[in-house]
Amino acid sequence: MAKKLWGTRFNKKTHALTDKFTSSIAFDQRLAKYDILGSIAHVKMLARQKIITRKDGQQIVRGLSSILKDVINGKFKFDPAAEDIHSNIQELLNKRIGAPAHKLHTARSRNDQIALDIRMYLKNEIDNLAEFTAQLQKAILKFAVSNSKIVIPGYTHMQIAQCVLLAHHLLAYVEALERDKQRLCDAKKRIDSMPLGSCAFSGTGLSIDREFVKNELKFSSLTANSIDSVSDRDYIIEVLADLAILSVHLSRIAEDLILWSTKEFNFIDIDFSFCTGSSIMPHKKNPDILELIRGSVGKVQGDLSSVIMLMKGLPTSYNRDMQLDKPPLFDAIDAVKDILEIFMALFANIVIEKEAIAAKVKDESLFSVDIVEYLIKKGVSYRQAHDIVGRMVRDCLDKDKEISSLNEKELKRYSTKLKKDIRGILNAWASVNLKKSFGSTNPKLVKHQLAAWNRKLR
Numbered sequence: 063m064a065k066k067l068w069g070t071r072f073n074k075k076t077h078a079l080t081d082k083f084t085s086s087i088a089f090d091q092r093l094a095k096y097d098i099l100g101s102i103a104h105v106k107m108l109a110r111q112k113i114i115t116r117k118d119g120q121q122i123v124r125g126l127s128s129i130l131k132d133v134i135n136g137k138f139k140f141d142p143a144a145e146d147i148h149s150n151i152q153e154l155l156n157k158r159i160g161a162p163a164h165k166l167h168t169a170r171s172r173n174d175q176i177a178l179d180i181r182m183y184l185k186n187e188i189d190n191l192a193e194f195t196a197q198l199q200k201a202i203l204k205f206a207v208s209n210s211k212i213v214i215p216g217y218t219h220m221q222i223a224q225c226v227l228l229a230h231h232l233l234a235y236v237e238a239l240e241r242d243k244q245r246l247c248d249a250k251k252r253i254d255s256m257p258l259g260s261c262a263f264s265g266t267g268l269s270i271d272r273e274f275v276k277n278e279l280k281f282s283s284l285t286a287n288s289i290d291s292v293s294d295r296d297y298i299i300e301v302l303a304d305l306a307i308l309s310v311h312l313s314r315i316a317e318d319l320i321l322w323s324t325k326e327f328n329f330i331d332i333d334f335s336f337c338t339g340s341s342i343m344p345h346k347k348n349p350d351i352l353e354l355i356r357g358s359v360g361k362v363q364g365d366l367s368s369v370i371m372l373m374k375g376l377p378t379s380y381n382r383d384m385q386l387d388k389p390p391l392f393d394a395i396d397a398v399k400d401i402l403e404i405f406m407a408l409f410a411n412i413v414i415e416k417e418a419i420a421a422k423v424k425d426e427s428l429f430s431v432d433i434v435e436y437l438i439k440k441g442v443s444y445r446q447a448h449d450i451v452g453r454m455v456r457d458c459l460d461k462d463k464e465i466s467s468l469n470e471k472e473l474k475r476y477s478t479k480l481k482k483d484i485r486g487i488l489n490a491w492a493s494v495n496l497k498k499s500f501g502s503t504n505p506k507l508v509k510h511q512l513a514a515w516n517r518k519l520r
């Protein structure tokens with residue numbers, strides 16, 4: 063085990079099991095870059111404030127920069143025996159520059175250091191997540207634009223309901239993803255506050271300049287309470303909650319596509335390069351990617367619960383429990399980024415089964431609401447119209463007849479307002495064209511929406 067930052071007060075070496083159990087280097091090594099950048103800003107400030115000499119400051123900055131270079135080039139070898147990333151880098155700096163390294167940790171604690179590292183990491187990852195989400199929105203939009211003339215049967219309660227444009231359905235995904243993106247960007251505003259200088263939890267008697275460090279690290283504000291700065295992880299919970307919601311959307315999109323790719327629906331065909339087979343059933347072409355998306359979303363929900371449970375009983379101030387906020391946070395971020403990435407690729411590899419869909423939208427029950435609205439426009443009350451069409455649908459089902467096959471006389475039996483011309487509205491394209499309200503599936507309105515999203519996402 064490397065030398066402990068706190069070893070002197072101990073009259074004994076710690077037990078090997080203690081070292082193993084308390085170490086976080088296995089996962090917090092991903093914060094190395096931010097840890098070093100934070101240290102560089104901190105040490106510049108210490109020198110400016112004459113808390114350490116300029117010369118020592120320069121040497122430390124040089125040493126840290128050389129370690130940073132190794133980290134960025136992937137040359138840095140993490141010490142599996144280090145307690146954490148902070149100790150690992152400190153130890154390496156000691157080796158590289160000797161005595162001046164011992165001044166780096168002046169007016170700082172690992173408690174405010176880890177809070178800083180995580181905030182820096184999250185600011186960067188939120189940008190990545192927002193970018194990935196925007197890319198997926200673009201992939202979906204592209205798919206919607208190239209299939210903008212397809213009308214599908216829509217469902218409620220998983221029962222066939224009314225016709226909608228496929229593009230309209232797909233734009234529902236784009237809308238949801240937009241809110242997800244905005245939620246993440248909104249969380250970033252609260253994360254963008256610089257905690258260093260809070261030290262263990264009460265601040266410091268040394269004349270540090272937190273404002274300088276804030277500006278060096280491009281934060282927009284300073285945290286104003288040193289206890290709160292090291293005590294809370296609400297921003298981690300907030301990001302996890304945002305990811306939990308985003309991933310629920312992704313899971314539901316996956317579920318739609320799984321259904322649509324079944325023989326029963328047959329709306330889409332997913333390219334072989336994005337499917338897998340069965341080891342026993344030679345005919346199979348399975349949507350495993352989509353199922354794994356749906357599956358790993360469960361993990362993301364667990365990650366959120368895990369950190370909420372971790373925090374709920376902690377007394378205010380720093381507690382070591384909080385070290386365990388990182389594995390679920392990293393897991394959720396990795397999982398969501400993976401899902402977004404594979405989804406983008408998948409959307410470019412879906413083919414629409416146009417003929418199968420065209421056959422499905424011939425089902426005249428899809429037009430029952432259109433006939434109700436036809437009658438309302440002729441002055442029939444909503445209630446009466448619903449009853450009239452209800453009777454008509456029931457009879458046609460009983461007698462295995464199409465509504466469009468009823469002649470004028472038969473129609474009159476249900477209502478004198480019903481004319482032969484209703485045949486003209488008993489088709490998918492007419493049905494979507496009849497919709498008028500803003501936000502509806504009317505093709506002209508959907509076209510506007512497609513164009514608006516195109517401008518917005520460009």
Ligand code: ARG
Pocket residue numbers: 086146172173176382384385386
């Ligand atoms: N590894 C800790 C964490 O992730 C930070 C170190 C604080 N340790 C300490 N003994 N005060 O929260």
